[in-house]
Amino acid sequence: MIKKSILIAAIALSFFTACKKDGGVAPQFQKDSTAFVAYEDRFLEELWKHQPDWATQTGYHKYDSILIVPNADSRDKLLKFTRKQLDSLGNFEQNVLTDNNKIDYHLIENQMQYTQWQLQQEKAYEWDPSSYNVIGAFAFILNEKYEPLDHRLRSFYMKMANIPAYYKEAEKQLKNPVTELTDLAIEQHNGGVSVFESDFADSLKKTNIPQPEKQKMLERAKQSADAIKGYAAWLKSMKNDKPRSFRLGKELYQDKFKYEIQSASTPQQVFNAAMERKKYLHRDMAKYSKQLWPKYFGKAAMPTDTLELIGKMIDTLSSKHVQPDEFQSAISAQIPKLTAFVKSKDLLFIDPTKPLVVRKEPGYMAGVAGASVSSPGPYDKTGNTYFNVGSLSGWPAAKAESYLREYNQYILQILCIHEAIPGHYTQLVYANKAPSMIKSILGNGAMIEGWAVYTEQMMLENGYGNNEPEMWLMWDKWNLRSVCNTIVDYSVHTGTMTKEQVVKLLTHEAFQQQAEADNKWKRVSVTSVQLTSYYSGYKEIIDLRESYKKKMAEKYKLKDFNEKFLSYGSAPVKYISELMLKKK
Structure with missing residues (x-):
């Protein structure tokens, strides 16, 4: 990644400074396409700072040890990031980008607009308890052999530090959550807590990490397991007299369809085509x-x-x-x-x-x-x-x-x-x-x-x-x-x-x-x-x-x-x- 960025920067510099014999500059097409590739690297690096769990599961491991606590502050930072990226995209002229770069432009733009919509319109963080789940990223760190096991387990250990705060914040954010999503969250958390209760300990046995350090790691794993089971228990016992319907509603559905x-x-056109296809298949x-x-x-x-x-x-x-x-x-x-x-x-x-x-x-x-x-x-x-x-x-x-x-x-x-x-x-x-x-x-x-x-x-x-x-x-x-x-x-x-x-x-x-x-x-x-x-x-x-x-x-x-x-x-x-x- 570092080598790629240096190479792109060098190429970009050559395009920006290269002059023709008549004093003209290199074509706009070359400049914008090269600059856009360099921008993509910057965009991804910034994205991973805000989405470290996603980074881990794409194979980018610089932020494996970080767990962001989901609260108003972290959402605000993510929103500012999306606005910054959309402003940056506005500096490029699409008609002079390569075909592949045009697709990338649309994908980045769509993702940033989708994230804004999720934070400002959908607001699933208020009604979807299953959206709060740390287990997948931790299981990935444990199971994938991208680095030596002791390195991965130390990242795992540092990342666990925020798990209790993560779930306490989740409890604060939820308001009249969807019953079906509450049940799903309970099922997934109780089903996945073994990652912390047994899998982590089994992996530690395979390393030469000093015993005192292992003990600290096991203690934090127990605290994490307790927080996960505590969240599931809290969901099970919470009073929820007026739960939100699981039905998304036509307006939110149309927007989500557009972005996803x-x-x-349109959704209606796809639905109509599906009805016709059903008749044909019969x-x-x-x-x-x-x-x-x-x-x-x-x-x-x-x-x-x-x-x-x-x-x-x-x-x-x-x-x-x-x-x-x-x-x-x-x-x-x-x-x-x-x-x-x-x-x-x-x-x-x-x-x-x-x-x-x-x-x-x-x-x-x-x-x-x-x-x-x-x-x-x-x-x-x-x-x-x-x-x-x-x-x-x-x-x-x-x-x-x-x-x-x-x-x-x-x-x-x-x-x-x-x-x-x-x-x-x-x-x-x-x-x-x-x-x-x-x-x-x-x-x-x-x-x-x-x-x-x-x-x-x-x-x-x-x-x-x-x-x-x-x-x-x-x-x-x-x-x-x-x-x-x-x-x-x-x-x-x-x-x-x-x-x-x-x-x-x-x-x-x-x-x-x-x-x-x-x-x-x-x-x-x-x-x-x-x-x-x-x-x-x-x-x-x-x-x-x-x-x-x-x-x-x-x-x-x-x-x-x-x-x-x-x-x-x-x-x-x-x-x-x-x-x-x-x-x-």
Whole structure:
């Protein structure tokens, strides 16, 4: 980082002082582009001072030992930082920046405006107890091997000093919090406190840190664990007669969608497209169900009701699934098979040097999604990518069976495409090679999720699953899940859609299991907008591929499209589209 900054400064100086023979200066294009790259470094350094936990998890470890106490003063400092950065951006003329720098400009501007909106309009710090959670950053320091263990543990120790003050301040900030988010915070804190109660002590045993120093560190870890459990207990016992509704409301939702999704469409337009997509998928699923009916039901009468027909076929196919204790191992077994298929079809390059580790979902991440990917930060390019898998241990038999019918042998493969290869894992590896740090750090969630959904379709289009109608039917069902995510999220947070209506939609029209529908209700009650990212990003990528195919005509190759698209990093699809469709 230091070497890069010195180099940029030297280049910038040469552009600013270089004169032509006629006395003119170097072109404005060169000056502003070089100056902007130097500005990006300054911006990130300042950002990390205000967001040290975020810095840690991107792989920038200068501020690992710092924990900022969340209060009015720290929010005011962050607000001043955003204003300063927006003023700085105003000094650059966008029309003379390079294409990649233009995207970075938009990403920084969007992030600063989003932060201002969060602090001044959304004010989740007053009603979301789960927004106060230190555990993830501490777990990252403990688990990632970016420095010698004793160095990381000393940073961990110094960072713990502010934990009691952090949670005392959290208690002061909260006013009539959302009940569902309160429950989530209790679950996550009680589930993750083992990082301080046992994991830290286990790591200390592996070091040569002197015993007196170890003792001090263990004492502080106990104080930290007590503060975390104390916060959970305080939340559980707090009087909250008039809790805020978990529904975001139409005005806040539209703003949050604008900043998070960064789509070329409005939330209403995406919702309308999702409703149309649902109709199309029902027609396609009916086609496959009619084709498969004789194979599984012989000469039995076929239901005349389309949704009943599809439901019966999916229910029959869903009985093929792994046992509860085989769920994680089955996922691990899929990874080499997917890699081999991508290579055999030459769909895009898979970097064999980047490790993917399948692991049980950590306790501090529990309660939102059953499977997810955690990638190394852009500064930690050699770090592990984790495929986090929720455990079914201790689940009642009926609940486990419902969950496994949802993630049957077909869906489990599609899940691994989405989360791992060539989905999230592959895209995030490419993102860490992107032409700027900004695109990796300020990555667009809709592009990231949209890519994962797009790859599911792409794999099947290229013969994954041997073109079996069973696999296509199940992918339609899975794609319907992304579509209904959008319908549910928009309808719940901008309207009055109830749990009963959500469950009916998901079980009756999206053919999901009861356990999955219940989990989706929980998820939509503790998140907002993020659920729309799957379909909105997917639709924009599919639309872009069709336009790019027309532009390239006979020169079009799928691998070229995939790798070119990923080369821009995790940028919003609308900006990637502008560059890929630009006339030369």
